Amino acid sequence: MSIYDVTGIGNAIVDVLAPCEDQFLIDYKIEKGSMTLIDEARAKELYAAQKNATEVSGGSAANTMAGIASFGGKGAYIGLVANDQLGDIFAHDLQSLDLIFNTPRYIGGQETARSFIFITPDGERSMNTFLGACTELSVEHVDAILISNSKVTYMEGYLFDKDPAKAAYYKASEIARDAGKEVALTLSDSFCVNRHKADFLDLVENHVDILFGNEPELCALFDTDNIDDAFKMAADKCKVVVSTRGANGAMIALNGDQTKVSPVDGVTVKDLTGAGDQFAAGFLYGYTQGFDMTKCGELAAKAAAEVIAHIGPRPQIDYKDFV
Amino acid sequence: MSIYDVTGIGNAIVDVLAPCEDQFLIDYKIEKGSMTLIDEARAKELYAAQKNATEVSGGSAANTMAGIASFGGKGAYIGLVANDQLGDIFAHDLQSLDLIFNTPRYIGGQETARSFIFITPDGERSMNTFLGACTELSVEHVDAILISNSKVTYMEGYLFDKDPAKAAYYKASEIARDAGKEVALTLSDSFCVNRHKADFLDLVENHVDILFGNEPELCALFDTDNIDDAFKMAADKCKVVVSTRGANGAMIALNGDQTKVSPVDGVTVKDLTGAGDQFAAGFLYGYTQGFDMTKCGELAAKAAAEVIAHIGPRPQIDYKDFV
Numbered sequence: 001m002s003i004y005d006v007t008g009i010g011n012a013i014v015d016v017l018a019p020c021e022d023q024f025l026i027d028y029k030i031e032k033g034s035m036t037l038i039d040e041a042r043a044k045e046l047y048a049a050q051k052n053a054t055e056v057s058g059g060s061a062a063n064t065m066a067g068i069a070s071f072g073g074k075g076a077y078i079g080l081v082a083n084d085q086l087g088d089i090f091a092h093d094l095q096s097l098d099l100i101f102n103t104p105r106y107i108g109g110q111e112t113a114r115s116f117i118f119i120t121p122d123g124e125r126s127m128n129t130f131l132g133a134c135t136e137l138s139v140e141h142v143d144a145i146l147i148s149n150s151k152v153t154y155m156e157g158y159l160f161d162k163d164p165a166k167a168a169y170y171k172a173s174e175i176a177r178d179a180g181k182e183v184a185l186t187l188s189d190s191f192c193v194n195r196h197k198a199d200f201l202d203l204v205e206n207h208v209d210i211l212f213g214n215e216p217e218l219c220a221l222f223d224t225d226n227i228d229d230a231f232k233m234a235a236d237k238c239k240v241v242v243s244t245r246g247a248n249g250a251m252i253a254l255n256g257d258q259t260k261v262s263p264v265d266g267v268t269v270k271d272l273t274g275a276g277d278q279f280a281a282g283f284l285y286g287y288t289q290g291f292d293m294t295k296c297g298e299l300a301a302k303a304a305a306e307v308i309a310h311i312g313p314r315p316q317i318d319y320k321d322f323v
Numbered sequence: 324m325s326i327y328d329v330t331g332i333g334n335a336i337v338d339v340l341a342p343c344e345d346q347f348l349i350d351y352k353i354e355k356g357s358m359t360l361i362d363e364a365r366a367k368e369l370y371a372a373q374k375n376a377t378e379v380s381g382g383s384a385a386n387t388m389a390g391i392a393s394f395g396g397k398g399a400y401i402g403l404v405a406n407d408q409l410g411d412i413f414a415h416d417l418q419s420l421d422l423i424f425n426t427p428r429y430i431g432g433q434e435t436a437r438s439f440i441f442i443t444p445d446g447e448r449s450m451n452t453f454l455g456a457c458t459e460l461s462v463e464h465v466d467a468i469l470i471s472n473s474k475v476t477y478m479e480g481y482l483f484d485k486d487p488a489k490a491a492y493y494k495a496s497e498i499a500r501d502a503g504k505e506v507a508l509t510l511s512d513s514f515c516v517n518r519h520k521a522d523f524l525d526l527v528e529n530h531v532d533i534l535f536g537n538e539p540e541l542c543a544l545f546d547t548d549n550i551d552d553a554f555k556m557a558a559d560k561c562k563v564v565v566s567t568r569g570a571n572g573a574m575i576a577l578n579g580d581q582t583k584v585s586p587v588d589g590v591t592v593k594d595l596t597g598a599g600d601q602f603a604a605g606f607l608y609g610y611t612q613g614f615d616m617t618k619c620g621e622l623a624a625k626a627a628a629e630v631i632a633h634i635g636p637r638p639q640i641d642y643k644d645f646v
Contacts, residue, residue, distance in 0.1 A: 019639055051419045052389075052639055055378040055412060066375075085408040085434070089378060096374045111408070310634070315375055316342055 002181070004100070005073040005288035007150040009142070009172055010061030011134040011158050011165070012079030012103075013113040014086045017125075017273065017311055018053040020118040025126055030118060035127040035189045037161060038116075043130040046116045055086075056312040057093035058115055060156045060188060063274050063313045067281025067303050069097035070319035073288060076100035076146040078172075082133040086112035093314070103141050106133040123269035123308065131162070138164035139171045147172055148179035151288045152210065154280070157188035160196040173207045182239075184210035186280060187217035194220055210240040210287070212280050218243055240287070242300070244279050249301065252283075252293050261297030264305035274313025278303040282322070299323065325504070327423070328396040328611035330473040332465070332495055333384030334457040334481050334488070335402030335426075336436040337409045340448075340596060340634055341376040343441040348449055353441060358450040358512045360484060361439075366453040369439045378409075379635040380416035381438055383479045383511060386597045386636045390604025390626050392420035393642035396611060399423035399469040401495075405456040409435035416637070426464050429456040446592035446631065454485070461487035462494045470495055471502035474611045475533065477603070480511035483519040496530045505562075507533035509603055510540035517543055533563040533610070535603050541566055563610070565623070567602050572624060575606075575616045584620030587628035597636025601626040605645070622646065 025032050028046065038046070057066075065077045077094050081087035083105040090112060094101040115129040137159075147153050153176040159165040173183045185208045187193050193200055193213075200221055204211060211234055213221065218230040227243070234241040235253035243251045250261040282300030291299070302322045303315070310316050348355050351369065361369070370376075380389075388400045400417050404410035406428040413435060417424040438452040460482075470476050476499040482488040496506045508523075508531045510516050516523055516536075523544055527534060534557055536544065541553035550566070557564040558576035567573045573584040605626035609619030625645040626638070633639050 047415060048419065050415075052393075052637060053379075053412075053416060053419075054635060056376075070375075089376075092370060092373075093376060096371065096376075311639070312377060316634070 002149055002151040004075050004146065004150040006065065006068055006152045006154050006284050007076040007078065007146045008061035008065040008154045009078045009159065009168065010059050010156040011113060011131060011137070012062060012081045012090055013059040013115045013129060013134065014090055015056050015058030015115050015117050015273065015313060016047065016050065016053050017056065017117045017119060017271065018050045020120060022120050025118060025120065030126045030128060031191070032120070032126050033124050034191050035129055035158070038128045038130050040130060042128070043114065043116065046128055050116060054311060056314065057090045058313050060158060060186060060277050061154055062094065063277035064154060064281045064284065065094065065099055066097055066314040067278045067319060068285050069099050070315040071281065071285040071299065071323060072320050073285045076150065078103050078141055078143055078146065080106050080133050080137040080141060081112040082106050082110060084111055086114070100146065106136050108136065110135065117273055119271045119273070119311065123272050125271060125273040135162055136164070137162070137168055139167050142168050142171045142175065144175045147175045148181065150181060152182045152184050152284060154184040154284060156186055157192045157196065157200065160199055161192065170207070182209040183207060184212065184284065186276065187213040187221060190216035190220040193217050197221065204234065204237050208238050210242070211238040212242045212276070214244045214246070214276060242280070242283050244276055250279065250297060252297055254293050259293040259297055261301055264301050267305045267309055269308050271311045272308050274307040275304045277313055278307040278315070325472055325474040327398050327469065327473040329388065329391055329475045329477050329607050330399040330401065330469045331384035331388040331477045332401045332482065332491065333382050333479040334436060334454065334460070335385060335404045335413055336382040336438045336452060336457065337413055338379050338381030338438050338440050338596065338636060339370065339373065339376050340379065340440045340442060340594065341373045343443060345443050348441060348443065353449045353451060354514070355443070355449050356447050357514050358452055358481070361451045361453050363453065365451070366437065366439065369451055373439060377634060379637065380413045381636050383481060383509060383600050384477055385417065386600035387477060387604045387607065388417065388422055389420055389637045390601045390642060391608050392422050393638040394604065394608040394622065394646060395643050396608045399473065401426050401464055401466055401469065403429045403456050403460040403464060404435040405429050405433060407435055409437070423469065429459050431459065433458065440596055442594045442596070442634065446595050448594060448596040458485055459487065460485070460491055462490050465491050465494045465498065467498045470498045471504065473504060475505045475507050475607060477507040477607060479509055480515045480519065480523065483522055484515065493530070505532040506530060507535065507607065509599065510536040510544060513539035513543040516540050520544065527557065527560050531561050533565070534561040535565045535599070537567045537569070537599060565603070565606050567599055573602065573620060575620055577616050582616040582620055584624055587624050590628045590632055592631050594634045595631050597630045598627045600636060601630040601638070
């Protein structure tokens with residue numbers, strides 16, 4: 001028996017989103033479409049230049065949990081925020097969705113993490129993350145009761161950017177497997193994959209049941225330019241592989257059997273922030289309800305289509321209507 | 324000579340916006356389409372019930388200043404935030420637009436003001452404002468240098484909800500008039516008009532050059548159901564009257580001469596928050612540049628059309644392109 005469908009673990013971040021022109025990314029040497037970790041000085045520089053900003057709770061796994069809750073799924077989240085107003089906002093935005101979020105607040109010199117996200121006219125988002133309190137996420141925060149009572153524990157590749165959080169990943173994975181539950185990983189970002197390739201290959205081989213990755217991420221992981229080859233290699237190692245392909249939809253492999261997912265037509269892309277996160281939400285909701293892969297893919301595509309049509313990485317409507 | 328086009332004075336508020344169904348407003352006894360002042364207990368109750376929220380700097384006059392800056396106008400803002408993260412966000416969102424905002428932070432027990440705004444499927448917004456630090460706004464914050472160097476000083480009717488802020492209004496008005504500058508007032512809200520009708524009638528008679536009001540506000544002020552009568556009475560008393568009429572556009576009177584403003588066609592309304600504020604921004608930018616009333620009305624309508632097509636009360640694009 002599982003009380004929860006999914007427990008997510010990740011960097012607990014408040015997003016600071018604003019539109020910009022492509023020239024801005026060039027002027028400020030921002031890597032387009034990627035997530036770059038930044039220090040406090042860089043955070044100040046970028047924020048000073050950011051006009052017309054909106055604040056909204058973010059963090060990849062937390063966004064996915066918000067999506068799962070919007071579908072009606074039950075879940076929990078583990079992540080570290082400071083005891084400040086942004087931490088209050090982050091906590092509220094999970095708890096108001098009836099998600100369990102009881103990681104004790106970080107008390108120290110660092111503020112709640114922020115990601116300064118710039119959205120170019122093509123809808124692509126370029127993320128600049130100041131980890132703040134997240135740098136202190138460690139094994140002590142891994143709640144064994146939540147994890148052992150969840151069908152799936154879902155974690156971000158981003159956790160590998162800090163050693164204490166990486167240790168938390170392994171501990172959570174072990175608890176889940178020992179309880180007979182499954183572990184899901186999103187590769188997060190192709191630069192993140194390149195930073196931690198050996199670790200990620202070991203994870204995929206030994207510690208992951210359900211793998212999420214887009215085309216650049218899977219290709220980076222398996223050192224190939226051919227997404228079909230990368231997908232096949234991943235499917236040989238993991239029970240489930242969900243390979244998102246932007247406007248081309250997605251491919252799912254379950255025990256090697258492939259299912260094609262069509263994208264939702266007619267969406268005007270406003271902001272790609274959260275696209276992968278909500279795709280994962282739709283898939284994981286369906287998967288934990290026992291739906292077939294076609295239905296899981298359909299829910300995933302609909303959630304992703306909703307989130308890219310507005311600014312911000314979380315649902316603005318009730319995903320229950322998609323089911 | 325004026326250094327600034329407009330100085331705005333108002334309640335400095337961070338908006339917490341979320342969609343909801345009409346039934347939610349009924350369940351929580353929220354006055355639809357209006358601004359209600361709430362205490363801390365009510366703020367906690369409403370926030371706990373608010374799902375999928377977005378934070379963005381708000382405050383009626385501050386929204387207007389952000390719009391004027393987006394058009395390329397020069398301006399300043401006077402308002403009170405606490406020395407907290409939300410205060411930092413509020414200050415950033417003005418200063419990053421090159422607006423002057425140097426009101427000293429409030430240091431005391433209260434946090435930066437928040438307005439919990441619920442957006443129903445028709446796009447109407449219902450605001451529940453916890454004034455926090457704003458309750459301390461007073462004559463000591465009225466910066467005579469900014470006001471006497473601004474072509475127009477623009478103030479919210481909402482200031483009359485607290486006596487110290489009301490005193491600040493009169494002081495600012497006196498400084499502006501003594502410097503040979505103009506004073507603009509927005510009536511803010513029909514409930515606000517009803518709360519302060521005698522004061523507002525005195526203002527319109529003696530302390531206002533440019534009056535902004537929508538249909539319910541002007542009708543409430545002059546105790547009539549006929550907007551044409553109310554508009555005529557206002558135009559008899561103020562040099563300029565700008566009467567917004569929702570989907571029917573607006574009417575402007577300048578020294579009694581009327582100009583009709585057509586609405587922008589084909590807008591899908593997502594969130595009416597900031598519609599009046601950005602209409603005022605477009606008008607005041609045009610007015611302070613010396614444009615004719617037709618052009619002022621056109622800029623106003625375009626700014627309002629932009630802001631109601633997305634969630635949040637401030638521009639998400641550059642209004643310079645409208646000029």
